[in-house]
Amino acid sequence: xxxxxxxxxxxxxxxxxxxxxxxxxxxxxxxxxxxxxxxxxxxxxxxxxxxxxxxxxxxxxxxxxxxxxxxxxxxxxxxxxxxxxxxxxxxxxxxxxxxxxxxxxxxxxxxxxxxxxxxxxxxxxxxxxxxxxxxxxxxxxxxxxxxxxxxxxxxxxxxxxxxxxxxxxxxxxxxxxxxxxxxxxxxxxxxxxxxxxxxxxxxxxxxxxxxxxxxxxxxxxxxxxxxxxxxxxxxxxxxxxxxxxxxxxxxxxxxxxxxxxxxxxxxxxxxxxxxxxxxxxxxxxxxxxxxxxxxxxxxxxxxxxxxxxxxxxxxxxxxxxxxxxxxxxxxxxxxxxxxxxxxxxxxxxxxxxxxxx
Amino acid sequence: xxxxxxxxxxxxxxxxxxxxxxxxxxxxxxxxxxxxxxxxxxxxxxxxxxxxxxxxxxxxxxxxxxxxxxxxxxxxxxxxxxxxxxxxxxxxxxxxxxxxxxxxxxxxxxxxxxxxxxxxxxxxxxxxxxxxxxxxxxxxxx
Numbered sequence: 001x002x003x004x005x006x007x008x009x010x011x012x013x014x015x016x017x018x019x020x021x022x023x024x025x026x027x028x029x030x031x032x033x034x035x036x037x038x039x040x041x042x043x044x045x046x047x048x049x050x051x052x053x054x055x056x057x058x059x060x061x062x063x064x065x066x067x068x069x070x071x072x073x074x075x076x077x078x079x080x081x082x083x084x085x086x087x088x089x090x091x092x093x094x095x096x097x098x099x100x101x102x103x104x105x106x107x108x109x110x111x112x113x114x115x116x117x118x119x120x121x122x123x124x125x126x127x128x129x130x131x132x133x134x135x136x137x138x139x140x141x142x143x144x145x146x147x148x149x150x151x152x153x154x155x156x157x158x159x160x161x162x163x164x165x166x167x168x169x170x171x172x173x174x175x176x177x178x179x180x181x182x183x184x185x186x187x188x189x190x191x192x193x194x195x196x197x198x199x200x201x202x203x204x205x206x207x208x209x210x211x212x213x214x215x216x217x218x219x220x221x222x223x224x225x226x227x228x229x230x231x232x233x234x235x236x237x238x239x240x241x242x243x244x245x246x247x248x249x250x251x252x253x254x255x256x257x258x259x260x261x262x263x264x265x266x267x268x269x270x271x272x273x274x275x276x277x278x279x280x281x282x283x284x285x286x287x288x289x290x291x292x293x294x295x296x297x298x299x300x301x302x303x304x305x306x307x308x309x310x311x312x313x314x315x316x317x318x319x320x321x322x323x324x325x326x327x328x329x330x331x332x333x334x335x336x337x338x339x340x341x342x343x344x345x346x347x348x349x350x351x352x353x354x355x356x357x
Numbered sequence: 358x359x360x361x362x363x364x365x366x367x368x369x370x371x372x373x374x375x376x377x378x379x380x381x382x383x384x385x386x387x388x389x390x391x392x393x394x395x396x397x398x399x400x401x402x403x404x405x406x407x408x409x410x411x412x413x414x415x416x417x418x419x420x421x422x423x424x425x426x427x428x429x430x431x432x433x434x435x436x437x438x439x440x441x442x443x444x445x446x447x448x449x450x451x452x453x454x455x456x457x458x459x460x461x462x463x464x465x466x467x468x469x470x471x472x473x474x475x476x477x478x479x480x481x482x483x484x485x486x487x488x489x490x491x492x493x494x495x496x497x498x499x
């Protein structure tokens with residue numbers, strides 16, 4: 001990592017987290033009619049049960065308030081745009097009460113607009129929705145998504161169904177209509193059952209390294225269920241799910257397709273083609289092979305110059321620095337695509353309507 | 358404006374055109390009397406270093422090289438099926454009834470009449486013209 005890396009001119013960071021504050025809680029935006037329900041603890045959800053023993057946030061950077069994020073991250077790294085993924089609101093799909101989940105999503109989206117999006121033009125927003133109630137989620141996508149700085153819809157990796165299931169079609173219809181990206185983010189895996197395909201891990205360590213399984217399963221489901229034939233304008237962002245598993249899935253899907261295509265006759269081209277057209281991934285936490293050439297080869301395999309978008313995951317413990325995280329071996333053109341071009345293309349219709357900050 | 362055809366749509370369009378016109382070739386191989394091949398069955402014939410399968414499907418003889426382009430499996434030991442053509446999500450439209458040859462090794466699908474692989478735009482197995490003479494003898498023309 002000692003080789004000089006050019007300082008990037010423009011950066012879109014696709015995964016920056018913000019949190020409610022004691023003096024600015026989400027509930028401030030909840031209609032009064034829900035006060036009693038709040039007192040009845042109807043905003044509650046199951047959790048995965050794994051806790052990072054050393055804390056999930058960086059120790060060296062304040063992050064609680066907008067001015068902290070601006071000073072510690074946006075200014076320091078000259079971030080052009082930061083896509084906010086609000087915690088814990090992005091997990092509201094898992095809320096036990098469907099109705100309070102819906103109401104809290106609306107409140108969270110209004111909170112995000114008031115607290116961040118209307119404050120600094122570098123912030124872009126994610127619409128929080130309750131994926132367990134797709135018609136309500138679609139209505140919220142059309143309502144909150146009307147704000148010009150909202151660029152995507154965010155849902156948790158943990159879900160009632162694999163995301164290719166047609167249960168979710170109303171959500172995709174709304175995303176397509178509103179030009180919003182459908183983004184998945186991990187963290188809730190294991191809330192419903194096991195976070196792995198086999199059983200519950202014993203440690204946070206084991207839970208954290210196996211989160212990519214969720215993303216493999218959702219990616220295969222979205223492609224093979226024909227989601228992108230049904231919604232040809234839909235774009236999906238797999239945030240914080242890793243990238244090293246993708247070559248395996250691409251190659252295995254294309255291999256099986258030769259024999260099993262007739263079980264999914266709606267697929268009109270090899271499965272990998274749908275991935276390259278419709279699915280994008282974020283970088284953090286980036287794989288760091290001992291041999292940096294292996295990383296370069298991996299980027300070639302997944303066509304990173306088209307598919308990979310930078311993310312820092314600020315302020316979390318496994319944060320990636322936009323200058324240092326990728327080493328010096330990758331081609332400058334690929335680096336520029338990762339830091340700017342791919343996300344700029346992904347959000348292009350929304351960004352085109354904004355003035356560049 | 359119609360969208361450009363995707364790879365599997367191209368494959369089915371090629372298959373839908375049916376057997377490409379084949380000139381009666383320089384050489385004919387005698388397969389045997391038509392009664393030797395039952396409906397849906399296959400007879401393997403040898404020609405130099407290669408083998409060719411001759412199938413009878415709905416009264417029509419189809420000859421196809423007995424070699425899968427994937428890993429060289431004896432393709433003609435596979436089975437005949439009907440497949441589903443490209444359609445909308447949730448829709449199953451039967452296609453190519455009884456004339457899809459599925460490789461015995463990895464299950465790749467080929468249209469028996471044209472040799473077209475049904476999984477992408479380019480995959481194909483060589484097919485040959487067949488004819489039956491007045492005495493009921495089946496020939497493959499190379």
